[in-house]
Amino acid sequence: MAGILAAGPLLAGLHGLPLLNLAANRLLPGDPVYAWAFANPSIGLVSALSLAGLGALVLPPRRIGGVLASGLVLAAWAVLLLGLNAQAAHLLATQPPAARASLGSGFWIASVCLLALAGTGIGHAQRRGLGPLLVIGGLGFLIVAGQRGALDHLSLAVEYAGRQAALQDAIAEHLLLSGGAVVLAILSAITLSLWRSGQGIVGLFVSGVQVIPAVALFGGLVALVSGLLRAMPTLRDLGLSALGPWPALVGIAAYLLLPLWRGIGTALRSADPASIDAAEALGLTKLQILGQVRLPLGAPVLVGALRVAVVQSLGLATLGALIGAGGLGRIVFDGMAQFAPDLILLGAIPIVVLSLAAEWLLSAVEARCRVRWRA
Template sequence: MSFAWLTALAWLAALAAALIHGPVLTLAANRLVPGVPVSGGSALGPVLPAILALSALAAGLLAVSPGRRAGAAALALAVAAAGLFAGGLGHGAALRMADQPPAARAGLGAGAWLAAALLGAALGLAVRRCRQPGLGLVVVGLGLVGLVAAGRAGLFDALSLAVEYAARREAVHAAFVEHLVLAGGALGLAVPAVILLSLWRRGQDAVGIAIGGVQVVPAVALLGGLVALTGGLLRAVPPLRDLGLSALGPAPAMVGVAAYLLLPLWRGLAAALRAPDPASLDAARAMGLTDAQILARLRLPLGAPLLVGALRVAAVQGIGLATLGALVGAGGLGRIVFDGMAQFAPDLILLGAVPVVALSLVAERTLSAVEDGMRAGLPA
């Protein structure tokens, strides 16, 4: 038996174990107490055999052929299995919450998260087999749209995560916007800073040491130091308060996150500038092109995929690190996460963490599609 078949069988066995024997739902008297596990066989009901059958067909296609057609068929089957799984969870939770008091909660169990991860892995492999640029972004986008549409239709209303969202809808929306501003502002600070640092040619070794040194400083310690530094600056220059600057808030959080984004951007810019081979540079100089013309016509066009790749890494890193901005009063989705930790409410933690993961996936897939498109346009 080939390695591909062994992998497919192991994947299918893990999925079946998670869905049949694993707790896909937990029923609790309220949001704080531990829940009673409910297996997939009980929660999903007649949908479970269909999910396993579709998953088995998808795994078989991925194992038997590496071609595009098999990948496309496996993708369709995996999408159908994931859709049935999501719908089955919502329906199963609704059935079990029908006769429960208002404080009761139906949360997602470990089996549901494991099954979701396994189905996501199958979707990712099927997308890769299709070898179609931008398909991953389309799948992620359609998946998010489908989840939102199903949520608005009330399919997930009985799940505790949806209950927490309904109770904090406006706060979540405001935190989402704040998170985008924090991550985008940090990236907006880091990009021009890297460009300015790259102009100091003689000091590139010192720049590399300084930027690399930031990475070893714990994020919480750096944010705390920036709060103290900003407070000292405001005491020394009081008029800065009139400009809206404060020791706590978005300013130190943006600067702190931007400091961590310098390294991937600086390395990406350096690699992009080295993208043309020496022979091409010599030919350009022999044609009489200036350094500025070589930069605009040769270095940047050939290094554009590397620049977008560095931007992708920095964007995903910034979205994640912006969560810590709540520790210094910057708001964002981190505020919901830390509120959930303070209240020992796992679903409230997930309410803040899940949008961060979704944002990271969208940013990664979008910029990956742009990067792949640029690489495809380069001469072989």
């Protein structure tokens, strides 16, 4: 059903919306370029492949049709990108060196619709590993096309070529910042969970943090650390600074406390009383019951809480750039300051990819834990 609903917006995006924007330089919005102005037949081929994929979804048997549809949709997306690059090269040949051809709204809407068609095909195929295989195929196409210069005339590729080293450093900083915040939040959540008599206060604290805007919390932490450094200047010798990764690390970890704290509490209560009574009857100590009964039975809940925290940390780490913490947010905010949409996308796309990868990986672990728990 989702594939059928996506067919209309897909064709409208390809033939009714601008697929490219041609501008005199990277800062201007540019003039729209529609499919009917293209000098190559790639858009017609994309439409044909997409409709063929949609038709394959209704072919018996459904599983073979789903695999065929997914392959056709991936091919359509690859043809779309190659066709847009070819048209960009054709347009830029008569433009000054600073001119840019950026991807238009039609491309992004068509990509979302193709993603919906691919998802429908994967659902019909019911074959394990088909989704990751398509993702690997898409990434492989981008890598090979990028290395061979098949995307070099698109503005996003130009931005990447000029900031490749900076982007790699930003990704590493982003992962370190979000990963460090998750570790700090886990240790803090475990510590708070051990305070049995103060769980009401803990609940008020971790819930109260959620209503504070992230920018306000980061600003408050900067002011707090500044005051602490003025009162104790020797802390500067330890590498503590009012700006940088440390305030961002604490601020992100504070937002992660609620899902982790709740997950730990729910996991410890997930074991039914009969299982606890049986463990006590066997002579297990409280520590053994925790390690052999409560935690294994609560593993799906713990992994689910970790999944929420990791995805949340990857998003919040973007705002760390506002206080000098680096990461991909630095590229995003540089693009905003320069009014350069493709530079914003250069920083935003890896954040989305990292979040989706973390969601998929931890969801798979969570599902595996639930299957093992039922067994």
